[in-house]
Amino acid sequence: MWNNVRQLNFASSTLHALFVLALLGAAGVYAIQRPEFRLREIQIDGDTQHVSTPVVRASVVGHLKGNFFTVDLDAARATFEQIPWVRHASVRRVWPNALAVTLEEYKPLGTWGNDQLVSTDDELFTANQGELDDDLPAFDGPEGTAKEVVARYHDFEKWFAPLDAKPEEVTLSPRFAWTVKLSNGTQIELGRERNQDTLLGRSKRFVASWPAVTGRWGKDIEYVDLRYPNGFAIRAANMRFINDTDKAKK
Template identity: 30%
Template sequence: MRKQRRVMARDKRHVTPWWRDARWYRGLFLVLLGGVVMLAATLINSGLNHLRDPQTLPIRQVSIDGDLLYLQRAQIEQALVPFVSGGFLAVDLVRIEQAARRLDWVYAARVSREWPDRLVVHITEQVPVAYWGDMALLNRYGELFAPAAIPDDLGLPRLAGRSVQAQELMQRFVLVQEKLGQVDASAVGLREDARGAWVIELTNGTQILMGRDSDAARLERLLRVYPALVAQRSEPIALIDLRYTNGMAVAWGDARREVAP
């Protein structure tokens, strides 16, 4: 009995007090850590809400960047002002970009922030390479665009045809221009009608009827005799009709038509 009492007494002497228990400190640490995290999250959220407030860090300047030929910077700024709302972080960049792309002559637009109160709108203008009919232009990617006002003095070739073939027609014009350069001639226009017949117009006003067949052999036939046709008369050539199997019809300024072998 005495031995049992001594063991129980010894066990009581070895009981660890709660303030020395490591588990208690780990629990306290986790509670404090959770509180710190919640406090930090609250402060961050409050700070973000403050920064999103339109009155905090308001946008004071909108700059237009890009090489502009057809657009004025002041014109772009004026068009975008209604879409610049909210503070530095809250402003909707996508909405501004969409508004910029809707402007005439804008091919692409990108908006970026510059700390602390500035927006930069990067504009890429359309680059026209040809007139398309009377109401549109063709850009360097073979895409049609139709600004409200189209200058008449751009010095571009005039193309016309089905819009789905715009890029193909431009490629054909480039090829024709290269061929005509061999005889010191130059084209200013190429058009294709609904039946697929196409007509070349030269800088001197001569029209070349190619018909629906775009066979390069017809154009080669013209190149062989064109210098002689020009030298044959002092009158300008009004029309050359290549829609013949082995020859061509030519009309000079007096509108008479002759068949050349």
């Protein structure tokens, strides 16, 4: 080899290239560790109705690791998505020392249980209910039933619209029985679904009888039990009236 000029030149060129690469690598490591590349700014954009810039910054301080070059954007995104109200976050680098974050908030449809909210996309999330701008309907049900409860809420909106009332509370019990409280103060027990038409049929029967019921007993109907096969029971003010030919509940 030592007598082969071509091999010596090749070896020399290879060593020179490796030296240059090592030098460039060292320079690169030195450069990216320079203080001017430390993350100094977080630019917040997007849907921020319930999330303020100071809250976002305070929530992520100490959780973002690395600088402009080394920060893990997926880990940063996950950190932002842990903030209450934040459904999704997209994160990108902004030269030379900033991150730009675009936030998407949950859109609340109603409250769920004692400490959660349910979104318009049927997703449960945790946030401070005191930050709500409007009074929202209250939902509750067994674990994993949020989508079903929201779907029934929209059904009840349509079914009870002729009463000029909207559902304010929709509850699915642990035994999967439905209860609805309307904006006119009436609480309605619909019971369990025996088939796909059970709840609709019971609701239609009550709505059709509403003019006669209110004509006789007034509109202050506190409670209605629709679980009877051929009628229903009501409580108006301080009385109780049964409109039923078969009192054996389903």
